[in-house]
Amino acid sequence: MTLEIGIVLIVLVGAVIMFATERFPVDVVAIIAMSLLVVTGVISPEQGVSGFSNSATITVAAMFILSTALFKSGAVVSIGNQMAKLFKFNFWVGIFATMVVVGTISAFINNTPVVAIFIPILVGAAAKSNLSVGKMLMPLSYASMFGGVCTLIGTSTNILVSGIAADNGLEPFSMFEMTRLGLIFFGTGLLYMMLIGIHLIPQRNVAEGLIKKFGMGDYLTEIVLLKTAPSVGKTIENSPLVNQLEIDILEVNKGGQHFINPSGDMLLEEGDILKVRCNVEKIKTLKERQGISLKSDLKFKQDQDNGVDLGLGGKMILVEAVIATNSLFEGKTVKQIGFRQQYGATVLAIRHRGELMREKVANTVLRSGDTLLIEVEADKLPYLRKLELRGKNTFLIVSEVDFPEYRKDKMLTVVLTLAGIILLASLEILPIMVAAIVGSMFLVVTRCISMEEAYAAIDWKVIFLLAGAIGMGVALEASGAALLISGFLIDIVGSVGPIAIVSVLYLVTSLLTETMSNNASAVLLAPIAIAASITLEVDARPFLMAITFAASSSFMTPVGYQTNTMIYGVGGFKFSDFIRVGAPLNLIFWLLATFLIPVFFPFHP
Numbered sequence: 001m002t003l004e005i006g007i008v009l010i011v012l013v014g015a016v017i018m019f020a021t022e023r024f025p026v027d028v029v030a031i032i033a034m035s036l037l038v039v040t041g042v043i044s045p046e047q048g049v050s051g052f053s054n055s056a057t058i059t060v061a062a063m064f065i066l067s068t069a070l071f072k073s074g075a076v077v078s079i080g081n082q083m084a085k086l087f088k089f090n091f092w093v094g095i096f097a098t099m100v101v102v103g104t105i106s107a108f109i110n111n112t113p114v115v116a117i118f119i120p121i122l123v124g125a126a127a128k129s130n131l132s133v134g135k136m137l138m139p140l141s142y143a144s145m146f147g148g149v150c151t152l153i154g155t156s157t158n159i160l161v162s163g164i165a166a167d168n169g170l171e172p173f174s175m176f177e178m179t180r181l182g183l184i185f186f187g188t189g190l191l192y193m194m195l196i197g198i199h200l201i202p203q204r205n206v207a208e209g210l211i212k213k214f215g216m217g218d219y220l221t222e223i224v225l226l227k228t229a230p231s232v233g234k235t236i237e238n239s240p241l242v243n244q245l246e247i248d249i250l251e252v253n254k255g256g257q258h259f260i261n262p263s264g265d266m267l268l269e270e271g272d273i274l275k276v277r278c279n280v281e282k283i284k285t286l287k288e289r290q291g292i293s294l295k296s297d298l299k300f301k302q303d304q305d306n307g308v309d310l311g312l313g314g315k316m317i318l319v320e321a322v323i324a325t326n327s328l329f330e331g332k333t334v335k336q337i338g339f340r341q342q343y344g345a346t347v348l349a350i351r352h353r354g355e356l357m358r359e360k361v362a363n364t365v366l367r368s369g370d371t372l373l374i375e376v377e378a379d380k381l382p383y384l385r386k387l388e389l390r391g392k393n394t395f396l397i398v399s400e401v402d403f404p405e406y407r408k409d410k411m412l413t414v415v416l417t418l419a420g421i422i423l424l425a426s427l428e429i430l431p432i433m434v435a436a437i438v439g440s441m442f443l444v445v446t447r448c449i450s451m452e453e454a455y456a457a458i459d460w461k462v463i464f465l466l467a468g469a470i471g472m473g474v475a476l477e478a479s480g481a482a483l484l485i486s487g488f489l490i491d492i493v494g495s496v497g498p499i500a501i502v503s504v505l506y507l508v509t510s511l512l513t514e515t516m517s518n519n520a521s522a523v524l525l526a527p528i529a530i531a532a533s534i535t536l537e538v539d540a541r542p543f544l545m546a547i548t549f550a551a552s553s554s555f556m557t558p559v560g561y562q563t564n565t566m567i568y569g570v571g572g573f574k575f576s577d578f579i580r581v582g583a584p585l586n587l588i589f590w591l592l593a594t595f596l597i598p599v600f601f602p603f604h605p
Contacts, residue, residue: 001484002479002480004041004042004479004480004481005479005480005481005484007037007040007042007479008037008042008475008476008479008481009481011033011036011037011472011475012033012472012476012481012524014033015029015030015032015033015472015520016512016516016520016524019515019516019517019520020515020516025330025331025461026461026465026516026517026520027460027461027462027464027465027468029468030464030465030466030467030468030469030471030472030520031464031467031468032468033468033471033472034048034051034467034468034469034471034472034475035048037471037472037475038471042475042478042479043471043474043475043478043479047471047474047475047478048471048474049467049471050470050471050474051466051467051468051469051470051471051474052463052467054163054167054466054467054470055163055166055431055432055433056156056159056160056162056163056164056466056470057163057463057466057467057470058433058436058437059159059163059432059433059436060156060159060160060462060463060466061458061463062433062436062437062439062440063109063110063153063156063159063436064110064457064458064459064462065440065443065444065449065454065457065458066109066414066417066418066421066436066439066440066443067109067110067113067457068113068449068453068454068456068457069410069414069417069440069443069448069449069457070109070414070415070418071113071117072407072410072448072449072453073407073408073410073411073413073414073415073448074407074408074411075411075414075415076105076113076114076117077117077121079101079105080117080118080121081121083097083098083101083118083121084121084122084124084125086098087125087126087128087129087131087136088125088128088129091129091131091135092194094125095135095136095139095194095198096190096194098118098122098136098139098140098143099139099140099142099143099146099190099193100143100190102114102115102118102140102143102144102147103143103144103146103147103150103186103190104147105147106143106144106145106146106147106148106154107147107148107150107151107154107182108151108153108154108418108422109153109418110155110156111144111145111147111148111154111155111563112144112562112563112566114144115140115141115144115563115566115567116324116566118140119137119140119322119566119567119570122136122137122140123137123320123570132201132203133570133571133572134201134202134203134571134572134573134577135198135201135203137567137570137571138197138198138201138567138571138573138577138578138581139193139197139198140563140567141561141563141564141566141567142189142193142197142555142582142585143189143190143193144563145189145552145553145554145555145561145563146185146186146189146190147186148552149178149181149182149185149186149548149549149552149553150178150179150182150183150186151175151176151178151179151182151422152173152174152175152176152177152178152425152432153175153422153425153432153436154178154182154552155518155552156462156466156519157518157519157522157548157551157552158173158178158548158552159432160466160470160519160522160523161173161522161526161544161547161548161551163470164470164473164522164523164526164527164530164544165526165530165540165544168477168527168530168540170530170540170541170544172431172432173548174426174428175422175425175426175432176426178545178548178549180600181545181549181596181597181600181601182549184592184596185549185553185589185592188588188589188592189585189589192584192585192588193585196584197581197584197585200580200581201577201581202574202577221275221276222273222274222275222276223273223274223276223292224271224272224273224274224292225268225269225270225271225272225273225274225292226270226292227270229268229270229292231268232268232269232270233267233268233269234267234268235264235265235266235267235268236249236252236262236263236264236265236266236268237264237265239268241274241276247276247277248276248277248362249262249274249275249276250275250276250277250346250348250375251274251275252266252268252272252273252274252275253272253273253274253275254269254271254272255271260377261345261346277348318348318373318374318375319373319374319376319381320371320372320373320374320570321371321372321374322369322370322371322372322566322569322570323366323367323368323369323370323371323372324368324566327366327368329366330366330367330368331365331366331367332365332366333362333363333364333365333366334347334361334362334363334364334366335362335363337366343376345374345375345376345377346374346375346376347361347362347372347373347374348361348373348374348375349361349372349373350364350366350370350371350372350373351370351371351568351569351572352364352366352367352370352569368562368565368566369558369559369565369566369567369568369569370569371568371569371570407448410446410447410448413443413446413448414443414448417439417442417443417448418439420435420439421435421436421438421439440454462519465517465519465520466519466523469517469519469520469523469524470523472523472524473523473524473526473527476524476527476528477527477530477531482527482528482530482531483531483535485528485531486528486529486531486532486535487531487535489501489504489528489532490532490535490536494536498536498538498542498543498598498603499594499595499598501532501536501543502542502543502546502593502594502597502598503546503590503593503594505525505528505529505543505546505547505550506546506547506549506550506590506593506594506597507550507590508525509521509522509525509546509547509550509551510550510551510553510554510586510589510590512524512525513550513551513553513554513560513561514554514556514557514559514560515557515559515560516560518551518552518554518560518561519551521547521551522547522548522551525547526544526547529543529544529546529547530543530544538603538604539601539602539603539604539605541601541605542597542598542601542602542603545597545600545601546593546597549589549593549597550589550590550593553586553589554582555578555581555582555583555585555586556578556579556582556583556586557575557578557579557582558573558575558578564578
């Protein structure tokens with residue numbers, strides 16, 4: 001083993017650990033790893049930054065623009081609303097149709113925004129039909145992955161592995177090269193979910209209001225300050241309620257005048273009615289504290305629009321919002337974001353990695369997939385919705401299904417443009433990168449999407465992740481580490497034949513993807529697959545396909561794939577729910593891949 005190989009292996013092991021533990025954002029980890037490989041001289045600066053100019057990276061960026069234009073046209077929302085109506089007729093008809101439609105759409109555009117559009121639609125359908133939202137959302141996420149492996153542009157991972165193949169002198173994947181096997185995966189996954197999977201999903205969150213769902217009944221109450229109250233005559237920030245009991249004062253009613261999210265310098269007076277957040281033990285302390293009377297133990301009345309009667313003459317709205325994948329809020333606390341100051345709203349509770357948190361909410365570090373219970377004035381809700389759909393990657397409001405106006409007059413233009421890109425790439429008239437760039441710019445010129453919206457549509461964290469990961473892949477190949485690892489792999493299972501290599505590559509990729517970025521998993525293993533094919537003197541295609549299919553088939557954990565993370569909190573899932581439903585599906589897909597990949601992609605074409 002050379003010094004260069006040793007450096008590469010140390011950097012890659014460190015990167016994998018950081019990817020899995022989420023100590024730092026994945027894009028930051030990828031760029032740091034690439035930088036270390038450049039600084040240590042393993043790869044040249046040009047090789048290190050080559051990922052930014054890689055055709056796969058540019059194609060993925062263009063596809064983000066195309067996907068956003070499609071959603072702004074309202075096409076997907078219109079389809080989703082029609083699917084929601086089927087649940088009133090029959091749950092099984094509705095879920096089957098939804099999975100087929102979502103899988104089909106995900107075969108041609110990024111599946112993350114597809115799921116983002118369908119989550120609030122299905123949450124609304126569950127509430128109206130008295131159905132379990134969890135039994136709708138897990139099939140939704142899985143179906144998006146089923147469809148993603150059916151075409152080249154189904155996920156960024158497909159495009160990425162195809163780009164790596166081209167960089168190594170191999171033929172890039174064609175548009176529908178994966179379709180035959182992809183449809184088998186799609187059909188098998190659909191049958192599994194309909195016959196087995198849905199029955200394994202626990203029955204939770206059936207027709208629950210947000211107050212009950214987040215268990216807030218014992219945590220919100222109203223108190224009246226009497227003349228003898230220690231807090232009378234003091235500001236909020238100096239009040240014993242805040243300093244001694246650590247109670248959050250959410251609203252103050254002074255003689256009929258309401259102050260939402262009052263400032264710390266507000267003076268408290270006799271007769272003030274305070275709406276506060278605290279736990280059961282603190283409520284008991286309040287009852288015993290002289291000079292304080294409990295007006296009511298939160299008898300909030302939630303109507304069909306999630307409106308809440310505060311008993312104070314005002315109208316607030318409770319909404320449920322999910323922190324988006326690669327959100328600007330990721331890694332920050334509610335206090336750091338300045339939620340009250342910036343958005344005029346209060347975060348009452350958080351579902352964080354399966355745990356319901358109702359205390360010290362302000363200091364909880366937010367992660368993608370966290371679900372927030374937000375209280376906001378009714379007239380400020382439209383502002384939150386505009387923020388959500390402004391391309392700022394903040395959060396997704398899922399408790400209601402009302403959507404703003406879309407550019408329906410541009411729908412036909414966008415759909416035909418997407419179809420044209422697929423046709424040009426399929427007939428090999430233009431490379432997929434060129435077709436995607438031309439198509440996205442055509443949508444800008446025809447005002448289907450503005451240039452500002454196009455910039456905002458690109459998920460730059462994904463772009464930097466791809467660029468950094470490609471640099472790591474280059475280091476694997478250039479240093480000889482890929483050849484060393486592939487030789488080790490061949491020594492272990494190579495005697496069984498190349499089918500065993502396919503099986504092992506699929507299994508390793510699948511397990512890695514359950515704990516870290518699927519793109520990173522694919523980039524790290526693709527050079528090893530190519531090196532193994534050279535050693536065995538067989539076509540690299542079956543090995544690369546094993547990695548491609550496995551990287552987009554992560555069913556066992558809520559953190560392995562972004563769509564699973566998005567539904568985690570909203571569906572009220574536990575980590576074990578994904579293992580219970582996803583593990584058998586992973587096993588089925590592994591067996592299918594082992595025996596069918598060599599059939600559809602022969603070792604000696």
